[in-house]
Amino acid sequence: EVKLVESGGGLEQPGGSLRLACVSSGFTFADHAMTWVRQAPGKGLEWVSGISASGGSTYYADSLKGRVTISRDNSQNILFLQLRSLRADDTALYYCAKWSTATTLLGYMDVWGKGTMVTVS
Amino acid sequence: NFLLTQPLSMSESPGKTVTISCTRSSGSIASTYVQWYQQRPGSSPIILIYEDRHRPSGVPDRFSGSVDSFSNSATLTISGLKTEDEATYYCHSYGVNHQVFGGGTKLTVL
Numbered sequence: 001e002v003k004l005v006e007s008g009g010g011l012e013q014p015g016g017s018l019r020l021a022c023v024s025s026g027f028t029f030a031d032h033a034m035t036w037v038r039q040a041p042g043k044g045l046e047w048v049s050g051i052s053a054s055g056g057s058t059y060y061a062d063s064l065k066g067r068v069t070i071s072r073d074n075s076q077n078i079l080f081l082q083l084r085s086l087r088a089d090d091t092a093l094y095y096c097a098k099w100s101t102a103t104t105l106l107g108y109m110d111v112w113g114k115g116t117m118v119t120v121s
Numbered sequence: 122n123f124l125l126t127q128p129l130s131m132s133e134s135p136g137k138t139v140t141i142s143c144t145r146s147s148g149s150i151a152s153t154y155v156q157w158y159q160q161r162p163g164s165s166p167i168i169l170i171y172e173d174r175h176r177p178s179g180v181p182d183r184f185s186g187s188v189d190s191f192s193n194s195a196t197l198t199i200s201g202l203k204t205e206d207e208a209t210y211y212c213h214s215y216g217v218n219h220q221v222f223g224g225g226t227k228l229t230v231l
Binding site: 035037044045046047050059060061062095100104105106107108109110112113114115 | 122154156158160165166167168171172177209211213215218219220221222223224225
């Protein structure tokens with residue numbers, strides 16, 4: 001069974017930092033691009049960042065560029081998202097999602113985790 | 122960057138058919154594939170339609186997708202509505218090195 005389990009969320013003060021993790025199982029992690037999508041309470045989905053299967057290509061939403069870093073450890077099957085200079089509007093449920101392909105330039109998000117909640121206050 | 126615009130909410134009765142639109146603000150809707158995701162209350166999104174019109178295994182054929190270049194829109198059609206279809210539906214497509222989601226359409230089935 002393909003499984004994605006996010007962790008690392010919590011309550012953080014404005015200006016602080018958090019590192020989110022997404023542990024993957026049930027598929028060959030190194031063959032798939034991965035992405036982070038967030039959802040503020042009562043709001044829609046917002047794409048945050050994506051990374052290719054090899055980790056060689058990374059992409060960021062303009063609204064977050066400079067404050068986030070996506071990375072992955074293919075030996076441990078873990079995806080990361082480093083969030084810095086946190087603001088109140090970063091408060092959201094952060095999902096990690098598996099892509100159907102090795103690149104986020106094609107394909108789709110075929111499996112989603114349950115998310116980890118980040119609250120900035 | 123382009124936007125994907127969806128109606129905020131829709132409602133329909135069980136057994137009926139509903140169509141949800143997703144209009145691209147600039148550039149051709151046909152230039153990049155459109156996906157549709159369903160998010161039930163309290164749950165994570167799941168993929169319903171990929172590459173404009175394809176259903177992953179396990180998705181009922183009551184769900185179908187299409188693209189219309191004339192209106193520059195993609196459409197999700199749900200036929201034979203069931204109460205379990207009550208959810209928020211998001212369209213998604215690709216920009217240059219980024220992803221774009223529509224704002225979501227909350228579907229009420231009553």
